[in-house]
Amino acid sequence: MKALKKKDYTLNSVKNAARILRLFSLERPELGVTEISRLLGLNKSTAYHLMTFLTAEGLLEKSPKSRYRLGLAFLRYSGIITTQMEIHRESLPFLERLAEELGESAFIGILEGTNVAYLQKVDVKHPHPLSPVGNRNPVSCTGSGKAILAFQKEEIISGIAERLQPYGPNSITDPERFKKHLKDIRSQGYALCIDEIYEGVSSIGVPVRDYTGEVVAAVSIAGPTERIRSCNIEHAVTTLKQAGLGISAKLGYYG
Structure with a gap:
């Protein structure tokens, strides 16, 4: 009582x-x-x-x-909301071009705690059903999630690395291996996830930066593993990076 x-x-x-x-x-x-x-x-x-x-x-x-x-705390909160609104608005033309050129559903997502939340999505004729707008997926086993996480502060990375859970057959659950994996992503500038969230589902993600140079989002494609494996990965990564840079420029980044 x-x-x-x-x-x-x-x-x-x-x-x-x-x-x-x-x-x-x-x-x-x-x-x-x-x-x-x-x-x-x-x-x-x-x-x-x-x-x-x-x-x-x-x-x-x-x-x-x-x-x-x-x-003054409200200035910080308003900045977060403004950035999210800008990402949602500015990303759409790029996602449409990605979906058309690569033939897979295209997404823009942001980091929310231990998840990636999707702000915008463009489907193709054979849509990817697992990530509707507003949905959240674990940051540790998605292309968009890892493309953002790889560029975060060490304490954020360590906090997530210590709580890794198995989802798909290729999920990484060892903290040290996961950290090394993120280091590789940071170096190469993209994340490729094959059967990490679900068996038969794969994704590729690249970072998006705002005017401060911070990674605030990721643009990605996702689809059946069979199609992702059979596509030209190098071409897909190059196309995604161009989209990521384009959206970043719209957010004021000119690095």
């Missing part, structure tokens, strides 16, 4: 914190504790404690007049 009450209290605190953040607008850029407690019908002490917590997390900041405004 006590655990349930504690859970309800925590949930209410989260809801009230969200309600506080939603009060801020262009018309109301700064608010005081008394004002917020009145607008939301909260006890003044409760409002103060929630705003102190939000300030400590960078979601609010205190002005010299002891009023509150949205914190």
